[in-house]
Amino acid sequence: MPKIYAISLNPAIDYVLKFKELKLDKTNRPYQTDMYAAGKGIHISLLLNELEFENESIVFLNGHFADFFIQDLKANHVKYQKFSTNGEIRINLKLIDQFQTECSVPGPEISASEFEKLLAYLKEVIQPGDYVVASGSLPSNCPTDVYQKIGIAVKQNEGHFVVDAYGESLLQALQTKPFLIKPNLDELEQTFKVKITTEKQLFEYAQKLIDLGAQNVLLSRGEKGGVLINQHSIVTCGIYQWGKKLENAAGAGDSMLAGFIVKYINTSDFNEALKFSVVCGSATAYSSRIASRELIDELNQKNHLMETKKLV
Amino acid sequence: MPKIYAISLNPAIDYVLKFKELKLDKTNRPYQTDMYAAGKGIHISLLLNELEFENESIVFLNGHFADFFIQDLKANHVKYQKFSTNGEIRINLKLIDQFQTECSVPGPEISASEFEKLLAYLKEVIQPGDYVVASGSLPSNCPTDVYQKIGIAVKQNEGHFVVDAYGESLLQALQTKPFLIKPNLDELEQTFKVKITTEKQLFEYAQKLIDLGAQNVLLSRGEKGGVLINQHSIVTCGIYQWGKKLENAAGAGDSMLAGFIVKYINTSDFNEALKFSVVCGSATAYSSRIASRELIDELNQKNHLMETKKLV
Known part of the structure; x- marks a missing residue:
């Protein structure tokens, strides 16, 4: 392994x-x-x-x-x-x-x-x-x-x-x-010094990263889920009615990356890896710090509520 | 000694x-x-x-x-x-x-x-x-x-x-x-749970502290200088045209206390101690942290510009 x-x-x-x-110009007591x-x-x-x-x-x-x-x-x-x-x-x-x-x-x-x-x-x-x-x-x-x-x-x-x-x-x-990079919208904009306003543009700039050398681009899109782009396909993976509240988004992107790699190692299946990356990222966004195994397992049960579609 | x-x-x-x-709700970079x-x-x-x-x-x-x-x-x-x-x-x-x-x-x-x-x-x-x-x-x-x-x-x-x-x-x-306590206006108000609006009231409440046991009360009054109150007298000591800019008031009261004690040990003279406490407190208020010896010595030359008056 x-x-x-x-x-x-x-x-x-x-x-x-x-x-x-928190009040500016005052002494605050947390x-x-x-x-x-x-x-x-x-x-x-x-x-x-x-x-x-x-x-x-x-x-x-x-x-x-x-x-x-x-x-x-x-x-x-x-x-x-x-x-x-x-x-x-x-x-x-x-x-x-x-x-x-x-x-x-x-x-x-x-x-x-x-x-x-x-x-x-x-x-x-x-x-x-x-x-x-x-x-x-x-x-x-x-x-x-x-x-x-x-x-x-x-x-x-x-x-x-x-x-x-x-x-x-x-x-x-x-x-x-x-093997993999994981930009979000802001990072794409800052990398190419552009303003991205449409989904079409978003995918175009992600594909530019493929042209420049990346084998796989995992686009993180916050509550919209994730997108996996490589030379062959664009696959989107969204969250549909998971009934959880955003707690603290810090670490969500890192959890996506970690979940993606683990599932890819275990299955060699990019679509399964993408789904699990969205599960792990969401679980962390629903947690005050990093997601627990329990919450990941719970959300992983819900993967039938996820949508994936092949665009290219 | x-x-x-x-x-x-x-x-x-x-x-x-x-x-x-500093902007609330943003990521700030100091x-x-x-x-x-x-x-x-x-x-x-x-x-x-x-x-x-x-x-x-x-x-x-x-x-x-x-x-x-x-x-x-x-x-x-x-x-x-x-x-x-x-x-x-x-x-x-x-x-x-x-x-x-x-x-x-x-x-x-x-x-x-x-x-x-x-x-x-x-x-x-x-x-x-x-x-x-x-x-x-x-x-x-x-x-x-x-x-x-x-x-x-x-x-x-x-x-x-x-x-x-x-x-x-x-x-x-x-x-x-x-032997000595050093309240300011806020602290007098909080100690006696009152609102003090006049100088007469200020001195009355300081004298209460004498009645309750303090031998000497050094009242710190920010840029107005200091007041020494004991059973015998009230002596005020102000700052007159020292030509310096307030930098950071933190530590000024502590510097007053330290300066007061040192000068009292060296001279046994309460008025000299009060004057020097105002010099040390002011020197710290004019400094980004605690006053340097150089600035204290410089301000100490200016003590002829200070006023002291015996009220009682």
Whole structure:
């Protein structure tokens, strides 16, 4: 059975404060606070743990707050491999009242020599057929070709490369012909510096990513579900009357990716993988953090309520 | 020469994020972040260090973030004695754009046995004539008589007790006849549950604190300077054309207290102590954090521009 690696070059601690009403220019007293290890790669590991699928989070972090982060990974049974940064791990804010106000802080730099250690590690551990997911924002001063370099290392070991990024770092990574990428509408617009207004345009720009090298494009469309595009077909998969309320969309895209890969490994069926990716993404969107196995199993029962159609 | 102890039952890490404009319900990206050990007791130690006056900060803290706090104390050459809490030290937020939005989080509990260790420590180290300053908010579930108990321990060793608090914890502490307290208008109002509208009322309520046990009341009045009230007199001390801009008022009251005590120790003159307290408080208000020795010395040259008048 292959193994899944999730790389977080720029993880974060999320500091969540809940208020009755957050008022600017005042001293506010939250009624609840929480703090935990976060970032796209961590979300992927948490979901894979729910699915009991063997995985490892590769994290770059340092400093006093790194101990807290690592202890949170351990508490959540996330297996990890640690590399160092040139400064403290960042602490991002989620200030929640009737709105959600976020503060996203730049991460510390990674030295070229530490990044080389990552590439050497990948070349050492990746077995043919393993999956490596590189996702999330890049650390400050990080060259845009780092995802490309990771992709080359993964390919050399005959692994599958998955990248969740946008803009220049995605375009450069496409040259390695990654197995899967997962943009949303915003990320397509930012990558191609266009405004997309119709579904036709959306699919056209997704297909451009295929032309540029992606083997499969998993388009995430929030409550509209997902679309899988490759050289042969466009398959849409929507949610129909699941009777659940959106709780917190953070991590939904990461859960889609994780669910897609697991189901594809188990079935080699792209349509089943797409359906299960929508189940996992939705389950997380219906949860305050990452979806539980119970909710995933419950929604998975409902897959007869899903629609898939082949467009091309 | 006596020594000054500053007790922080509920210290905090301040996490400062600066924005061009903080927008609710959006993802905001700060252009600058900073994080440091904070709290009234720490401010007092920092100012005493600037004045090169021997002092010790007594801090209650625990957890992963405590290491960061302690390292920041060390970097600022703050001598400290550490006691434990039942949870992580809190992280407060200061979100600065054209406004200053603060988020103040409750601190962890202190066990009764750990508080007893503090009292035992005070009885062991306090020498006759030493000063002990207890200031700041109380940890969650902390009984309101903790400052009173600290005052009793200080008195038993013939030390001078200084308390910067308000409400029930102040009223109970007054029974130990503290050497000095430092309320502002808000704190007087909250302690006596009244609305104070005139200067006459302000002085009347300050005198009530004398009647209840305080030996000296240092009233801080922001840019209006300070007032010293005791059984014999009311002396006001204002700022006249110092030509400086308010930068960050946080820590100004703590600087007043620290400056007052140092000058009183050196001169035994209440009026000199009051003048210097206004110099130190103003210097901090004109600084982004705690005043430097240079600015204190510069403003201290200007004391001929200050007015003092004896009212009673």
